[in-house]
Structures are given as structure tokens and as C-alpha cells.
Amino acid sequence: MTTAEIKYPKRFLDLNMNSPVEDSKLAYDEMAACWEKISDNTGYKGHILCVEAFDRAMQAKDVYSNPRKDMKILDVGAGTGGIGEMLKARGYNNVDALDISQEMLNLAASKNLYKKSICAPLIDTHMKEVETAEYDAVLCAGTIVYGQVKPGAIEQCARFVKPGGLFIFTIRVDSYDPVEYGYSTTCEKLEKTGKWLKMLKERRELHATPNEERLRYCYLITYKVLQ
Ligand SMILES: C[S@@+](CC[C@H](N)C(=O)[O-])C[C@H]1O[C@@H](n2cnc3c(N)ncnc32)[C@H](O)[C@@H]1O
Numbered sequence: 366m367t368t369a370e371i372k373y374p375k376r377f378l379d380l381n382m383n384s385p386v387e388d389s390k391l392a393y394d395e396m397a398a399c400w401e402k403i404s405d406n407t408g409y410k411g412h413i414l415c416v417e418a419f420d421r422a423m424q425a426k427d428v429y430s431n432p433r434k435d436m437k438i439l440d441v442g443a444g445t446g447g448i449g450e451m452l453k454a455r456g457y458n459n460v461d462a463l464d465i466s467q468e469m470l471n472l473a474a475s476k477n478l479y480k481k482s483i484c485a486p487l488i489d490t491h492m493k494e495v496e497t498a499e500y501d502a503v504l505c506a507g508t509i510v511y512g513q514v515k516p517g518a519i520e521q522c523a524r525f526v527k528p529g530g531l532f533i534f535t536i537r538v539d540s541y542d543p544v545e546y547g548y549s550t551t552c553e554k555l556e557k558t559g560k561w562l563k564m565l566k567e568r569r570e571l572h573a574t575p576n577e578e579r580l581r582y583c584y585l586i587t588y589k590v591l592q
Contacts, residue, residue, distance in 0.1 A: 368402060370406070371399050371402045371403055371406055372403055372406050372407055372576045373396075373403060373407065373576050373580075374392070374395065374396060376388070376391060376392045376395060377392040377393075377396060378576060378577065380392060380511070380512025380513060381511060381512050382511045382512065382546065384512045384513075386465065386486045386488065386513075386514075388512070389465060389486075389512060389513040389514075390465045390466055390486070393444075393464075393465065393466035393468065393469055394466050394467070394468040394469075397445070397466060397468035397469045397471075397472060398468075398472075400444060400445050400469065400472070401445060404447070406574070407572045407573070407574055407575050407576065407580070408572050408573025408574045408575075409507070409571065409572050410569075410570065410571060410572070410573070411447070411506030411507035411535045411571055411583070412447030412448045412450075412451060412506045412507075413447075413451070414506065414535050414569055414571070414583070414585045415448055415504045415505070415506040415533050415534065415535060415585070416448060416451040416452065416455075416504070417585075418533045418565055418585055418587050419452075419502065419504060419531070419533055420455075421565070421587075422531055422533070422564065422565075422587060428531065428564075428589065429501070429529070434455075434456045434457055434458055434459075435457075435458055435459045436457070436459060436501040436502065437459050437461075437499065437500050437501050437502075438452065438457060438459065438460045438461070438500060438501060438502045438503070438504065439460075439461050439462075439463060439495070439499070439500045439502075439503045439504070439525055440452075440460060440461070440462050440463070440479070440504050440505070441463050441464075441487055441503060441504070441505035441508055441522060441525075441534075442463070442464055442465075442487065442505055442506065442507060442508025442509075442513075442514075443462035443463060443464045443469070443470065443473055443479065443482075444464060444466075444469045444473065444507070445469055445472040445473050445476075446462070446472070446473035446476050446478045446479070447506065448460075448504050448506055449462060449473060449476070449478030449479050450476065450478055452478075453478050458480075459480055460478065460479055460480060461479055461480055461481040461482070461483065461500075462478070462479040462481070462482045462483065463482075463483040463484075463485060463487065463494070463495070464482075464483075464484060465484070465485065465486040465487070466484075467484045470482045470484055483495070487505075487508065487509075487514050487518045487521065487522070488514075488515065488518055488521070489515040489516070489517025489518045489520070489521065490517070490521075491521070492521050495521075495524075495525045496525075497524050497525070498524075498525075498526065498527040498528065499525055499527075500525050500526055500527065500530060501526075501527055501530045501531075502526070502530050502531045502532075502533070503522050503525050503526050503530075503531070503532045503533070504533045504534070505522060505532075505533070505534040505535075506534070506535050507535060507571070508534075509522075509534055509535075509536050509540070509548070510536060510537050510540045511539075511540045511546060511548075515547075516546065516547035516548045516550075516551040517547075517551065519548065519551045519552060519555070520551065520555065522534070523555055523560055523561060523588070523590060526590040527590065528590055528591060528592050529589070529590070529591075530589075530590050531564075531587060531588065531589055531590070532561065532587070532588045532590060533585075533586070533587045533588075534585075534586055535569075535571060535583040535584065535585050535586075536548060536583055536584055536586065537571060537579070537580065537582070537583045538568065538582045538583060538584060539579045539580075541583075541584050552586070552588075555588070556588075559591055559592060560590065560591060560592060561588040561589060561590045561591055562588065562589045562591055563586070563587070563588055564587040564588065564589050565585065565586060565587035566584055566585070566586045566587075567584065567585045568582055568583075568584055569582065569583055569584070569585045570582060570583075571583035
């Protein structure tokens with residue numbers, strides 16, 4: 366296989382609604398060394414989209430009344446640090462990383478992007494690794510998708526954010542659109558109960574040159590947490 370042909374391997378492509386979280390860890394541990402090559406070759410843009418939404422929110426002065434570069438941010442499913450790198454370039458200096466794969470986190474750590482690295486799966490029950498309302502903003506690119514993260518984990522992400530803070534994420538349309546998978550209904554339930562307010566939802570290209578067409582599009586979503 367030439368370098369240009371390195372794309373998502375079978376173990377990743379096989380992840381489905383019934384995959385245990387351990388399969389996602391194995392897939393990313395296996396991909397870690399060539400993740401950035403895979404990302405380049407598939408034209409992956411999750412980190413760029415999330416930081417774009419973050420920039421847009423920061424420019425809308427009504428989101429944070431007094432935005433500071435030391436605001437506490439969590440990058441969920443941080444991988445090798447795509448988001449961390451872009452936030453560091455913007456001067457943010459209080460960013461933590463959470464990821465299921467220690468191999469991915471090791472690569473991020475070598476770039477000195479994060480204050481703290483948490484190796485843990487994002488799950489749909491209480492996660493002791495993160496306090497309630499610990500973060501001003503939580504960003505999550507390419508991570509909440511069937512086969513990797515259960516829909517109920519979205520409620521954990523909402524829990525991590527302080528009232529007034531933001532949760533920004535991408536989710537592939539093939540996870541979000543089928544109502545029976547539960548991702549869209551979980552988001553809407555949190556809107557209906559007043560937990561958060563939708564500020565942005567756009568259909569965007571996630572991979573410019575994916576292995577398979579189902580990987581091409583995502584939604585880029587921003588919620589403002591209210592309580
Ligand atoms: C597509 S990569 C995206 C990496 C990074 N966010 C970016 O945009 O460059 C998905 C990341 O999510 C992590 N991941 C997958 N399932 C996870 C889970 N259940 N909990 C936490 N992290 C998970 C993987 O290890 C991987 O680093």
C-alpha cells in the first residue's frame with residue numbers, strides 16, 4: 366500500500382450500533398500511528414469545523430460576556446490534538462483532553478497542547494473523571510457516532526459544561542438522522558427540558574475523500590448550556 370492509499374482500516378469501518386466501546390479503543394489504538402495520514406488522505410475536517418463554530422461563538426459577543434484565553438475547555442475524543450493545536454494557536458492555554466485511546470493521547474502529549482490528559486471512554490452513565498459544570502466549553506469532533514459513543518453520552522457532555530457555556534460537536538448524518546438510533550432525540554430532549562439552547566446546526570462535509578459515502582457528511586452543532 367502506498368502512503369496515499371492509507372485510509373480507514375477494516376476494524377474502524379466495521380464499527381456499528383452494536384459494537385462494544387472496547388472495539389472503538391482497539392480501532393484507534395491500531396490507527397494512532399497513521400491517524401494524521403488517514404486524516405489527510407480522507408480529507409477529514411472535524412477539528413476544523415468545531416474550531417470554526419467556536420470562533421463564530423466567540424465573535425458573537427452575547428455568548429461569553431468576558432471571554433478569557435484561560436477559559437477552561439475540554440476536548441472530548443481529542444485524538445492526536447487537532448483541536449488542541451488550533452486552540453493553542455489562538456492563545457487558549459487551559460485546555461484538557463479526554464480520549465479512550467492512550468496511543469492517540471500519547472501522540473497529542475508529545476505536542477504539549479493540553480494541560481491534562483484523561484484516558485477514559487465517553488460513556489452514557491456518570492463519568493467520575495469529570496466534575497459537573499467543570500468546563501466553560503466542551504468541543505468534540507468526530508467522536509460521537511455509532512460504534513464509538515452511545516447517544517446517552519451526549520447528556521454527560523452537557524453535564525460537563527457550566528451554565529452559560531458551550532457544547533460544540535460534529536456528528537455524522539448517518540448517526541444523527543435515523544431517529545431510532547437516539548442521537549437526535551437525546552439532543553432534542555435536552556432542548557425540551559431547558560438544559561440547553563441550540564445556537565447552530567449546519568450540514569457540512571466531514572470527509573472530502575472518504576472510504577465510503579456514509580462517512581462524507583456531518584452536522585456541526587453548537588448548544589449553549591442553560592442550567
Ligand atoms: C475521528 S477521531 C477524531 C480526533 C480529533 N477529535 C480530531 O478531530 O482530530 C475520534 C477520536 O475519538 C476517540 N474515541 C472513540 N471512541 C471514544 C469513546 N467512547 N470515548 C472517548 N474517546 C473516543 C478516538 O480514540 C479518536 O481519538
